Amino acid sequence: MRYDLALVDLDGTLTDSAPGIIASIEHAYDALDIPRPSEEALARFVGPPIEESVVRHGVPHERVPELITAYRSAFTRGGMFDNSVYDGIVDALTDLRAAGLRLCVATSKPELFARQIVEHFGLDGFFEAVCGASMDGSRSTKADVVAHALETMAATEDGLPDADRIVMVGDREHDVLGARAHGIPTISVTWGYAPAGEIDEAAPLAVVETPDELVKVLLG
Known part of the structure; x- marks a missing residue:
């Protein structure tokens, strides 16, 4: 075809893009003082919408916007191009x-x-x-x-x-x-x-x- x-x-x-994305996600979990997912779970964050992934891995719905803000802060400071x-x-x-x-x-x-x-x-x-x-x-x-x-x-x-x-x-x-x-x-x-x-x-x-x-x- x-x-x-x-x-x-x-x-x-x-x-x-995994290195920069995972580092930025780890920063976000740490910033909110929420335990990080396992390394295997973090690898699965790459690709799907992050909002879906964090809810599946320990972030309460009401804290998702806060985590997204922390993630984007780290991502735009350098994680974006660790790729x-x-x-x-x-x-x-x-x-x-x-x-x-x-x-x-x-x-x-x-x-x-x-x-x-x-x-x-x-x-x-x-x-x-x-x-x-x-x-x-x-x-x-x-x-x-x-x-x-x-x-x-x-x-x-x-x-x-x-x-x-x-x-x-x-x-x-x-x-x-x-x-x-x-x-x-x-x-x-x-x-x-x-x-x-x-x-x-x-x-x-x-x-x-x-x-x-x-x-x-x-x-x-």
């Missing part, structure tokens, strides 16, 4: 764009931060748009972000391709489920942060192990 538009996740798909682009990603994006595939970042990270990260690593030239969550939480789930990305791309000069020509690319189950809510299939990558069995259970359209393999699947 040859696709015309790929919505691409950021954390765990384009960049290895790196995965090997092979730039070459893959270059090949995809040369072949005419349109690309849009669709991430659960706040859009303000996502734009800065994409620009910092020089990836902005590959993407027509960078779409993410809102800072006020009104757009937070992956399904919300996918809807935002589709609306954004529909407003571009080339408009939105037919639904069967759109695909999501991501590393976690929420990428699969968020895209599926809009009838969009997902290609899952194995170099991200999904714990064992998560991708298989989510049942994406395909699973790839390298950026080169991703290019081949996307270009049919």
